[in-house]
Amino acid sequence: MKETANHSRVRKYLGSAFLTLVLLTALAFSLLVLVPKFSAYALPGNQRGYEPAQPIAFSHRLHAGELQVQCLYCHSGAERSRHAGIPATNVCMNCHRFVSASLGAIRAEDAAAKKEGREPRRIVSPEIQKIYDALAITDQMKPEPTKESRPIQWVKVHNLPDFVYFDHRPHVNAGVACQKCHGQVETMERVRQVEDLSMGWCVNCHRAVDRTGLDGKGNFTAASAPAAHGNTPVTHRVYASIDCSTCHY
Amino acid sequence: MADAVLTLRPPLIDGDKSIAQVTHDVCAPMEARPSGLWWLALAASSSLLLLGALAIGYQIAVGVGTWGLNRTIGWAFDITNFVFWIGIGHAGTLISAVLFLFRQRWRTSVNRAAEAMTIFAVMCAGIFPIIHTGRPWFAYWLFPYPNTRGSLWVNFRSPLVWDCFAISTYFTVSAMFWFIGLLPDLATIRDRATAKWRRRLAGILSLGWNGSYRGWQRYEVVYLLLAGLGTPLVISVHTIVSWDFATSVLPGWHATLFPPYFVAGAIFSGMSMVLTLMIIARKLMRLEDYITLRHIDRMAKLVILTSCIVGLSYATEFFIALYSGSSYEQFVFLNRAMGPMFWAYWTMVSCNLLIPQLLWFRRIRAYVPAVFVISIFVNIGMWFERFVIIVTSLSRDFLPSNWFHYAPTRIEIATLMGSFGLFFTLFLLFCRFVPVIAVAEVKGVLKYGISHEEGDS
Amino acid sequence: MSSGNKHYWKALEEKEGGPEFLMDAAQDLVERGPRQFGRRDFLKAAGFTVGVAFATGCSRAPLQKAIPLLSQPEEIVPGRSLFYASTCSGCNAGCGVLAKVRDGRPIKLEGNPEHPFSQGGLCATGQASILGLYDSHRLQHPLKQGNKTDWEVADREILTHLASIRSQHGAVRFLTGTITSPSVLAAMQEFLKSFSDSRHVAYDPLSNSAILDAYQQTHGTRLLPHFHFEKAEVIASFDADFLGTWISPVEFTTAYRAGRNLEEKRVSYHVQFEPRMSLTGSKADRRFAVAPCDFGVLLTHLTRLVAKRAGISLDWAEPDASSVPRNCLDELADRLWRARGRSLVVCGSQAIQEQVLANYLNHLLGNYGAAIELDNPSLQAQGNDQDLESLIAELQTGKVDTLFVYGVNPAFDLPGDRWREALSKVPLLVSFSQRMDETASLAGYVVPEPHFLQSWNDTEAVSGIASISQPTVHPFAETRSLLETLSVWNGKSNSGYELLRDFWRARVFPRQKKEPNFDAFWDRSVHDGYAEVAPAVVKTKPFDLRAVQPILRSSANANSLALVLYPTLSMLDGRNAYNPWLHELPDPISKVTWDNYASLSPATAKKLGVNNGDIIRIDASAKNLKQLELPAYIQPGQHDDVVAVALGYGSRLSSRFAKVGPQWIDALLSVGENGLVGQNAASYLELKDGALRYASTQVALSRTEKQRELACTQIHNTLNVPEKLRPAGSGPRSIVQETTLAAFLKDPHSGVEDDEEKEDLWPTDHPYAGPRWGMVIDLNACTGCSSCVIACQVENNIPVVGRDEVRRNREMHWMRIDRYYSESDDGQVDVAHQPLMCQQCENAPCETVCPVLATVHSEDGLNQQVYNRCVGTRYCANNCPYKGRRFNWFNYSHDDHLQNLVLNPDVTVRSRGVMEKCTFCVQRIQEAKIEAKRRGENVVDGAVQTACQQSCPAHAIYFGDLNDPNSRVSKMMQNPRRYRVLEELNVRPAVGYLTVVRNRDQESKEEQHG
DSSP states (O other), X not given: OHHHHHHHHHHHHHHHHHHHHXXXXXXXXXXXHHHHHHXXXXXXXXXXXXXXXXXXXXXXXXXXXXXXXXXXXXXXXHHHSSSOOOOOHXXXXXHHTTOOSOHHHHHHHHHHHHHHTSOOOOOOOHHHHHHHHHHTBOTTSOBOTTXXXXXXXXXXXXOOOTTOOOOHHHHHHHTOXXXXXXXXXXXXXXXXXXXXXXXXXXXXXXXXXXXXOBTTBEEOOTTTHHHHHSSSOGGGEEOOXXXXXXXXX | OHHHHHHSOOOSSSSOOOHHHHHHHHHHHHHSOOOHHHHHHHHXXXXXXXXXXXXXXXXXXXXXXXXXXXXXXXXXXXXXXXXXXXXXXXXXXXXXXXXXXXXXXXXXXXXXXXXXXXXXXXXXXXXXXXHTSSOGGGGGGGSOOOOTTSSOOOOTTOHHHHHHHHHHHHHHHHHHHHHHHHHHHHHHHHHHXXXXXXXXXXXXXXXXXXXXXXXXXXXXXXXXXXXXXXXXXXXXXXXXXXXXXXXXXXXXXXXXXXXXXXXXXXXXXXXXXXXXXXXXXXXXXXXXXXXXXXXXXXXXXXXXXXXXXXXXXXXXXXXXXXXXXXXXXXXXXXXXXXXXTHHHHHHHHIIIIIGGGGGGSHHHHHOHHHHHHHHHHHHHHHHHHHHIIXXXXXXXXXXXXXXXXXXXXXXXXXXXXXXXXXXXXXXXXXXXXXXXXXXXXXXHTTTTTTSSSOOOO | OHHHHHHHHHHHHHXXXXXXXHHHHHHHHOOOOTTSOOHHHHHHHHOSEEEEOOOTTOSSSOOEEEEOOSSOOSSOOTTOEEEXXXXXXXXXXXXXXXXXXXXXXXXXXXXXXXXXXXXXXXXHHHHHTHHHHTOTTSOOSOEETTEEOXXXXXXXXHHHHHHHHHHHTOEEEEEESOOOOHHHHHHHHHHHHTSSEEEEEEOOSSOOHHHHHHHHHHHSSOOEEEEOGXXXXXXXXXXXXXXXXXXXXXXXXXXXXXXXXXXTTEEXXXXXXXXXXXXXXXXXXXXXXXXXXGHHHHHHHHHHHHHHHTTOOOOOOOOOOOSSOHHHHHHHHHHHHHTTTSEEEEEOOSOHHHHHHHHHHHHHTTOBTTTEEEEEEEOSOOOOHHHHHHHHHHHHHTOEEEEEEESOOHHHHSOHHHHHHHHHHOSEEEEOOSSOOTTGGGOSEEOOOOOGGGSOEEEEEETTEEEEEOOSSOOSSSOOOHHHHHHHHTTOOOOHHHHHHHHIIIIIGGGOSSOSXXXXXXXXXXXXXXXXXXXXXXXXXXXXXXXXXXXXXXXXOTTSEEEEEEOBTTTBTTTXXXXXXXXXXXXXXXXXXXXXXXXXXXXXXHHHXXXXXXXXXXXXXXXXXXXXXXXEEEOTTOOXXXXXXXXXXSOXXXXXXXXXXXXXXXXXXXXXXXXXXXXXXXXXXXXXXXXEESSOEEEEEEEEEEEOOOEESOOOOBSSOOGGGOOTTOOSOTTSOEEEHHHHHHOTTTTXXXXXXXXXXXXXXXXXXXXXXXXXXXXXXXXXXXXHHHHHHHXXXXXXXXXXXXXXXXXXXXXXXXXXXXXXXXXXXXXXXXEEOOOOOTTOHHHHHOTTOOEEEOTTSOEEEOTTTOOOOOHHHHTOTTOOEEEOOSOXXXXXXXXXXXXXXXXXXXXXXXXEEOOSSHHHHHHHHHHHHHHTOOOOTTSOOOHHHHHOTTOOEEEEETTSTTSHHHHHHTSTTEEOTTGGGOOOOSEEEEOEEEOOSSOXXXXXXX
């Protein structure tokens, strides 16, 4: 009699405990599964991961990575202007006047020519040919009167809504590495947007820089203000304003 | 014996009803086929509603420019209507919550309708803050929510943000209060219902009410608690609404008097709106026995009281303007009374202050049509009060070069009519599908004033 | 978000629009022709840009193309603006401008600070003239009988016609406005030489011919002297609106302001006699309303008084009593005499005798060689109305075989009907008009000119200052400058560049000694925009007293009013009728937009029983002219016997504005019943004894029952509240604070009320570690010319909203100029102008009430407005004591794609439903900051110039860092005249105002406004 009573109580207790346990594990599992999914969820307007096809299969990995061409060599606007800029086609020609195909292809042609005992022909890779077409010149760098030159229509990867006035100058000149916003472009075959470029992303970086300074330069504080106002330029300190009118006007 | 009877207070319900009769009297109109009059009223109000909907649609599609506003006068009809409707709401809460706490038993026959009125009025009011924005599709930015802007919150210093909280709270609490109060009656409907759908619907809504002792006990407790919750709202909501103006720098808005002034005004307008509706309802639905002359009399007394408070506020405003010594302030009030919009001001004064004074006379209080007409006047007057405060103050502020006039466009007028359309449509449907009188509560006061046992108040 | 965004994406085209976009826009207008620039030129011209293409079915944001140059010129950096010096052609004054060119398109004109006489200022017309460049109604190709043709055809046919005329010794006339371009004049002379009977007839629709004729009589040479208002200590102006529209307003405003420098305590005394309230009159220290018929007598009286002081007895009969009190004239004569050699008498009359008297006065006062220069005269008005008179005679007799019309519109700006029929008699009428104006529509051939920013040209506005106009963008269409056209017709077709360069090598280079080498000279001239050269030698005879005749009788006519026709500074003679910005610019005095009207004095209006907007009928049946029905406008300060009507309205160029502004169910058209903006009053002009008369017509007025509400931006005109609403003991509101010179000299602080800093209960929210931007506006310098308003509109992409919206008090100008009347001590009407924009308050009422933080304070003292955050509750505007905020009631149209190219890429185009306001040109502040950072410097004082400040001819606006004690603006903030508007509210505006100081002897009593 008593036992059974106890027994039942015990069973009830066990049962509820078991139930709790089951529920807890279920909760844990669901959290484990759901949370990352949730964080990966992109809000509308978030273009992170945008990787459009370009008219020319230009490889940043090759140019910026392997060949170590500096970013500012082509995107020279970044220092002087709001826009980093897409290089003018004649900037490409600085090198591609001479380089018209991959080394391998040229070697192969030389070999073939030697075998056939003729002058090696100039090999032009189809992608580089597009540059010549754009400028309406032959692979001998002579103008082709028959063709009309038309500029290359690249597809813009990093887009901001146009009520945002982003300016490359202060960032580049303050020493922000290009990779900080554009990612490891030198490793990308085709450029991809790696950051979400949301306002929060901008603002948080600005906040951080205001606390810590950047690139060896101190941050701009009220203490440093009077000096900043006298003769020593404000610019000896990093100051990333989070005023609205920094970007919106 | 006779003397004893004479010493009794008058009963709250006339016609010496039996409990069954009460149930019947209240539920009959719902179960009978709707009268032609009802259909007519519904057609009228719903067409007004449609008109309003079209106006609002056009305004949202084309722009706020379709209103008569200008760079000097940024608010006019929109916020006037908003404050007007919020004000209307207050009487409901007052009657149902405050009078409940004060054990005013007579409230039982009006509180249901009054609460319904509150909810509908708040619905009407809620439209205007949304549509008055230039980009209504972003109106949700007024609520704080986590976002990807790093994070960008709302401006907690802005009265408009407080409004959002105040009004949403007010609506939730009133709705809940109303619904809880409805439970026993919904059960009654369920049990009386012959139509299947009606039974099923009422069944779901009455949350399985079975009239058990425990049910009643819980019910009483919750009802009391909600009454307690609702009471401060009567004060807070319109206080906060008044801060929209009081916290500004504009002469005629910038006044510490506003909170009490607005609350009194709100109850004033609300009471008169209750009167308007009750008088119609008791006539249409033959509820004279339940909504008796004594109810009307009591509400009329409340109207006089609040009318006098409001009148006092008008006087105080002028005194403060004089006392402040600020010529801007003084001019604004002189301008109200004698400027280009004097007619609005005097409409307000006569409707809110002079005409209600008639209610001092018992004979007039007892004469229902008179009370009805007066209540209508008060409604008009209270609308004009808000219009005067908002528009005349804006139209004559600091720099004479900015002074300008205001005239509403067709769209604005249609929108105002539309809000009335919405209000009456909802109210008519309410009369049709919900007991306009709290059956259960009325039963509680049925013998009041008749037998010797109950004599509390 | 979507709907908001759609607009923004669309706006992106406008914002970043460059070659791609320029192409499309241009292609809307022209198909490719031989002279049409190819894509490549475009890219060369335009530099890097982003075009937008909506990719169909694109799941993400719209696909954007980035199209680089093929080869990038050294100086062009995508996204950076270049400034090219040029010369404004808004009128004949020839002010120097810098054209701001961004990504290949000129987007803003700014005054050239180095230019000798405009000195950085630019007028409203000049500022707005950039819109003409992107005017899609401009003619795109030559027309023959109104039909499209091309240049080969036009040239061939015109040349064959001319050849036949040569052979038959036919008569050729070249009818132009004043031509200040020496190269064009030379080319024209060469062209005309080839005909046996040919003549160049020049006239100015706003004629000053009488002045030149007067000098012909008094000095033996027909010239227009160069006035130096800065050298004048006493200025007596007889109906010369020299600050508004007379000859060279910008130059004169700059000079006038230089002569009224309170900081240096040298303040000129300015008396104005005029029939209507002009801009100049509104600045005068003493102003007298005089009927046009009384000027002669008035001048005679003054001459006698001055002559007496000079000890010269004039044997003149006693003239009629003058309408100006004797003692006032005596006082003026005294002041003039005391300041002899340092005074100036100017006269805007078209009566040669009156001008002669004015010259005589200047002669008596010895002002020649001082404030009036004769040896390097002004060439800004060369019109000769006598020639005009003879020309119309020739035309009516049908003697003229070919008439070329350039730069004027005789069918519109001269008494129309008569001229129209005369012009239609001419066998070959050739117009060079840029637009299809009244004359062009009569012309057999229209050979359109490009906009002045699209072609090479030169200007010598004042003898000795030769300036250059250089093209800043390719012509979008088949237009050709007059210089090139003439060279083609002269048989050698060179480019404008070569022509101009050759001309300068041959004719201008020799006139200077500084540069030995022409190329260097040319480069410097193009770079500076002007060159100082030796003025052409003019021989003037000594003053010829025989010319001086007194005017004894006033031609007053008892029972009729004099109709005064005047130019407004926005329309001028009607040349700006195509320009919506100028139509919407409130008249500086009446504040009326989008209309002309009949202004009456209050007394006359009362007599007629009319109010503002009542339509009155103007009847000159005496001269059998057709009646004119115009809305009445009551103008304080106007003479009772005068009704004044603005010229330049009712042009067919304005027919395009019928549907400007938002269209919705209650919207009204911006045009009148005639389908045009306003009505043309030119038919009431009179070409009489060798001069165009603007005030000679006597008219009768009668009121009609009709009404037309005027779109006026200010309905209350004084600082007083209406009498019956006035709280006891309250005077005028101290919003404009003023004093008299006498009081100022005693105490420079006089007139300033309550300027001590208010104590705060708590420390300030805003520490301002870095700079704090602030502005000071000198109300004494400000003339109300409104050039700042347009400058702001260009800089900040402010939309045009149309007449109806202005009528509803919804104009969008961020900067407005309030105008208040008050009664001066001598019972005359005083006027005060007060530019007002967002005051960037430190305790800003708008900031606390915005629910979504769309307007917040910045660390450098700006009151920021974030359009993309704004939801449009308008609470901020309600709570703004200055009402400096503007709300986008509608989506203001940006459908004219060509016109969109004028939009400033650095400023967002606002969408519907958001609040906007003055930002202190934050885009310029940001640019300056970023550039300073880049160079590792601080932002130096003057590096940031707001658009309004830059454009102000009176240099009345100071802007800069208030935290920098040495900046000009903080010095001005310390000025004892400084006060703040509504200081008592303690909102702490960042904008300070300097009191108005009227040059009067009396201590100003509590000046009773209203």
